[in-house]
Amino acid sequence: MSGRIPQSFIDELLNRVDIVDVIDARVPLKKAGREFQACCPFHSEKTPSFTVSPAKQFYHCFGCGAHGSAVGFLMDYEHLEFPEAIEELAHSVGLEVPREAGGARPRETAQHDYHGLLQRADHFYRARLREHPQAGRATEYLKGRGLSGEIAATFGLGYAPPGWDALLNHLGPDPATLKAAVELGLLVQKDDGRLYDRFRDRVMFPIRDRRGRTIGFGGRVLGDEKPKYMNSPESPVFHKGQELYGLYEARKATQKLERLLVVEGYMDVVALAQFGITDAVATLGTSTTPEHLERLYRTVREVVFCFDGDAAGRRAAWRALENALPVLREGREARFLFLPEGEDPDSLVRNIGADAFREKTVDSIPLSQFFYESLTRQVDTRSVDGRAHLVELARPLLQKLPDSVFRDLMVEELGRYSGVKVSSLQRRLFGASTPEAPPAPRRAVSATGRSPVRMAIRLLLERPQLALQIAQPAGFEDLDMPGVTLLHELLETSRAQPHLNTGALLEHWRGKAEEKALAKLAMQPLEVPAEGLDEEFCGAIQRLVEQRDRQRTEQLLHRSHASSLSEDEKAELKQLLEARVPAAANSRRKQQD
Numbered sequence: 001m002s003g004r005i006p007q008s009f010i011d012e013l014l015n016r017v018d019i020v021d022v023i024d025a026r027v028p029l030k031k032a033g034r035e036f037q038a039c040c041p042f043h044s045e046k047t048p049s050f051t052v053s054p055a056k057q058f059y060h061c062f063g064c065g066a067h068g069s070a071v072g073f074l075m076d077y078e079h080l081e082f083p084e085a086i087e088e089l090a091h092s093v094g095l096e097v098p099r100e101a102g103g104a105r106p107r108e109t110a111q112h113d114y115h116g117l118l119q120r121a122d123h124f125y126r127a128r129l130r131e132h133p134q135a136g137r138a139t140e141y142l143k144g145r146g147l148s149g150e151i152a153a154t155f156g157l158g159y160a161p162p163g164w165d166a167l168l169n170h171l172g173p174d175p176a177t178l179k180a181a182v183e184l185g186l187l188v189q190k191d192d193g194r195l196y197d198r199f200r201d202r203v204m205f206p207i208r209d210r211r212g213r214t215i216g217f218g219g220r221v222l223g224d225e226k227p228k229y230m231n232s233p234e235s236p237v238f239h240k241g242q243e244l245y246g247l248y249e250a251r252k253a254t255q256k257l258e259r260l261l262v263v264e265g266y267m268d269v270v271a272l273a274q275f276g277i278t279d280a281v282a283t284l285g286t287s288t289t290p291e292h293l294e295r296l297y298r299t300v301r302e303v304v305f306c307f308d309g310d311a312a313g314r315r316a317a318w319r320a321l322e323n324a325l326p327v328l329r330e331g332r333e334a335r336f337l338f339l340p341e342g343e344d345p346d347s348l349v350r351n352i353g354a355d356a357f358r359e360k361t362v363d364s365i366p367l368s369q370f371f372y373e374s375l376t377r378q379v380d381t382r383s384v385d386g387r388a389h390l391v392e393l394a395r396p397l398l399q400k401l402p403d404s405v406f407r408d409l410m411v412e413e414l415g416r417y418s419g420v421k422v423s424s425l426q427r428r429l430f431g432a433s434t435p436e437a438p439p440a441p442r443r444a445v446s447a448t449g450r451s452p453v454r455m456a457i458r459l460l461l462e463r464p465q466l467a468l469q470i471a472q473p474a475g476f477e478d479l480d481m482p483g484v485t486l487l488h489e490l491l492e493t494s495r496a497q498p499h500l501n502t503g504a505l506l507e508h509w510r511g512k513a514e515e516k517a518l519a520k521l522a523m524q525p526l527e528v529p530a531e532g533l534d535e536e537f538c539g540a541i542q543r544l545v546e547q548r549d550r551q552r553t554e555q556l557l558h559r560s561h562a563s564s565l566s567e568d569e570k571a572e573l574k575q576l577l578e579a580r581v582p583a584a585a586n587s588r589r590k591q592q593d
């Protein structure tokens, strides 16, 4: 496994590349004032709202809310994973990506070549399907399911022979290899230390990562034994909650995938491919996780979930819906296809043929319909109580949706079912601001009506170098107010690396809770002229220092009634009270210290 990419390299890289070049090479940009514009590649529109800022090295779409640095753009536009996007950018400016030794999880021994070992196992199973004396039963089984040799080869199907030691003997006696095979779940170690093959007398389905490397296996029994399906356990290279069976093959089959069909088992994926439906993928014995959904929507705009029509299938579909809500924004669509009882995609496609199956996916139910059908079934929408209950049921779910036109439409729909005015629903569900809005102050709004924390963060995002204007420590760090910790971290990061542009600075928050709010704030219009940034920023910090001093004074005064102040604290309080009258002068003095 390769190590982590050092943050310092990402900083340097984002300082070197120009986001305008990166995007313009893929989506031609037009100059508009100090920025560049184009019609957004992430949603369909006629007038450009996709804006690229060369100063901030950041893009933002005012239509659909897509945003990010050059890395983020490549990830979304070219469907790359983070390290791949970094590789691509580094390559474009002739840099080599360094890796931190040891990878993300330190180990006492050197890492084994897991991929090489999985490849050996893969070759072993495939060869057994061709030549093992018992393999006839496996090939009969595959033929019985209507699979051709060609499709078996496309998916790399193999056969794990019966017995307990076929793979074990094949791997040889090297202890390091055997230990790695246990870590990968190819072999199982008994309590007495003896090893045996995990997969026996099964058809083997290699599970591949985006690059086509085998990272695990699924095995299916030939008869009716249990368990019918068995997967490799979690391992250093295999994470079930992230991987989708068939995604590599689907991408290989179609240059520009439009949609993906999510089914339950590998046999469904392979059988559909046999019928020419090559855009199906399967989760690996887990329900669809948010990680799966991110991966799906990074590849396509439309995802069709295929579930059994029975009660269990509907429950699983509802779980998928709940996980999909947070990632749904304009241009991303989720639909649900419920199969007739007793059918799975494999049997259905054989019964009705590929064309009829395709039609069914086109006629599948949109998420919004499934959503309101399920909720209205739980209440009596004819009564006032029932309609109020409906709003309560919908509330936590709609609150998961990102602020978007899609969310507005969902709320309108709720208005229709509940008879409550849309504006009133918007207010009840999302308050005045959006759920992902930047930290709002509890009581610390300045005279201008803006929180100084928010203002300071906004200004730092406009020009990270402003951090150098402020003494260290600035004197507000222990202020108890939302957003203060974030502001402090932003200040520290920008101060340590004053050359960072906004895009590079935001990369430090990739994957963290504040990432979205920061990006949103970064693109909000700023009503401060460029020459006024310094003053405005110092002013905001100064207001925070004053607030901190007031907060501390109150604290000390409160405790002084209980007479529990130390001598030092008494002196501090005295000083704070004396400095209180000319408050502004006090904080200015502090900043000069």
Ligand SMILES: [Zn+2]
Pocket: 040, 041, 042, 043, 050, 061, 062, 063, 064, 065, 066
């Ligand atoms: Zn857009």
